[in-house]
Amino acid sequence: MDATVSTGTEDSVWGGGNRPLGASYGKMMMWFFIMSDALTFSGFLVAYGFSRFKFIELWPIADQVFTHVPFFHGNYPMYYVAFMTFILIMSSVTMVLAVDAGHKLKQKKVILYMFLTIIGGAIFVGSQAWEWATFIKGDYGALETNSGRILQFVNAETGERAALADFAETLPEERVQHQASEGIWFEEEGYKTSYSLNEVVEGFKATPNILIRTEQLNEEGEKTLLDRKQSLAKILEANQVVEGANLIHNEYGHRLFADFFFFITGFHGFHVFSGVVINVIIFFNVILGTYQRRGHYEMVEKVGLYWHFVDLVWVFVFTFFYLV
Amino acid sequence: MAHEHKLEIFRGLLKFKSNTQKIWGVLIFLTIVTTIEVALGIVKPRALTHSHFLGMKLLNWIFIVLTLVKAYYIAWDFMHLRDEKTSLRRVIVWTPVFLICYLIFILLFEADYIYNVYKDGFITWNF
Numbered sequence: 001m002d003a004t005v006s007t008g009t010e011d012s013v014w015g016g017g018n019r020p021l022g023a024s025y026g027k028m029m030m031w032f033f034i035m036s037d038a039l040t041f042s043g044f045l046v047a048y049g050f051s052r053f054k055f056i057e058l059w060p061i062a063d064q065v066f067t068h069v070p071f072f073h074g075n076y077p078m079y080y081v082a083f084m085t086f087i088l089i090m091s092s093v094t095m096v097l098a099v100d101a102g103h104k105l106k107q108k109k110v111i112l113y114m115f116l117t118i119i120g121g122a123i124f125v126g127s128q129a130w131e132w133a134t135f136i137k138g139d140y141g142a143l144e145t146n147s148g149r150i151l152q153f154v155n156a157e158t159g160e161r162a163a164l165a166d167f168a169e170t171l172p173e174e175r176v177q178h179q180a181s182e183g184i185w186f187e188e189e190g191y192k193t194s195y196s197l198n199e200v201v202e203g204f205k206a207t208p209n210i211l212i213r214t215e216q217l218n219e220e221g222e223k224t225l226l227d228r229k230q231s232l233a234k235i236l237e238a239n240q241v242v243e244g245a246n247l248i249h250n251e252y253g254h255r256l257f258a259d260f261f262f263f264i265t266g267f268h269g270f271h272v273f274s275g276v277v278i279n280v281i282i283f284f285n286v287i288l289g290t291y292q293r294r295g296h297y298e299m300v301e302k303v304g305l306y307w308h309f310v311d312l313v314w315v316f317v318f319t320f321f322y323l324v
Numbered sequence: 325m326a327h328e329h330k331l332e333i334f335r336g337l338l339k340f341k342s343n344t345q346k347i348w349g350v351l352i353f354l355t356i357v358t359t360i361e362v363a364l365g366i367v368k369p370r371a372l373t374h375s376h377f378l379g380m381k382l383l384n385w386i387f388i389v390l391t392l393v394k395a396y397y398i399a400w401d402f403m404h405l406r407d408e409k410t411s412l413r414r415v416i417v418w419t420p421v422f423l424i425c426y427l428i429f430i431l432l433f434e435a436d437y438i439y440n441v442y443k444d445g446f447i448t449w450n451f
Contacts, residue, residue: 021412031412035420042424046431053435054442063365082362086355093351096402100343147451221373221381237451308402312395319391323365324384 060253091120102297121276138244142251168203
């Protein structure tokens, strides 16, 4: 153990200037922060695990939720998140290269690598925003039952998901958005769905090749598909149409999934965003030559630690949200 | 300390000439691991989704182990814990590891208990 023993100089131990564990004050404090932040993130992720284990047979399958890639149509599970992960790891690499160039006091190189890191961070935050927008908008639409379970629709012939627009009828009825000023004061809806419950139910009854898929996972680990007779009975339990996801309703499945998605990726995205802001500040300091004059680039190293930590957290979020 | 780098990974199996080279080496390794994860996530081999260990699919265990491997290399080489003093490294790693394991143990057991209450108890949650 080559830890904190200082021999023979006991009177100067408290005199300041010591570097416990061989780390400077700034780095030590950054590690303190990172550890507490790591525990915060673990708290969130374990809470996610708690809810998931609690509803283990109902939990949405991530492959069926995140299926979009910008500018492409079709079903591409995971590819985009994999790309985001790669971007973040890549920006971590440019950050280490910046720290490395800093050790050699090569200002020009530090500027270049810091710039690339910032670009990587910005691409990541942008992708995150796009992913949120897609998730909130929704794709197929679903029904919610009295108990809050989600009923999704599948085309019996193709086995593909069926969108509400594929079979819902347009009835001669008018539906207005329920606002707090009309009806019960504590009830309102945030958006008006494109079809009313009646229109979906009538359309479903008139289209024999549409089946209902429930949230329940079967032994194969897939969502249970009801046959036509069971579907017709099940649809009577529906009490509203859900399109997209928010904190209260979620067309992809259990609402807690959406809540945790917004909360955890949101908190992580906020970390990336603040990381980019801090990087930009340090970037300008590097350009101004502050650290060159100071004789060392430890500040770059410290923000580097934070930046890598953000990457580290994403590795876990990626696993527990998209893979497992 | 900060200026001397340990340039070998995989317990000395792979030695690099400079710190920059090591960084690229680690990047290649992390990319390979991520690719394996994504490929497994898309293919979902039946052999791995239908065998269980400690109540969890083998595939999920593989994902978690690969994640820890990635976390190790990010912390050791990008956050240069490899170049820090052993004592600092231990303080940083074992404190959270202990607390997180404790939290996981408590919450997942509790969640499984609630799952069984919902399943076997006299509660209707699907109507």
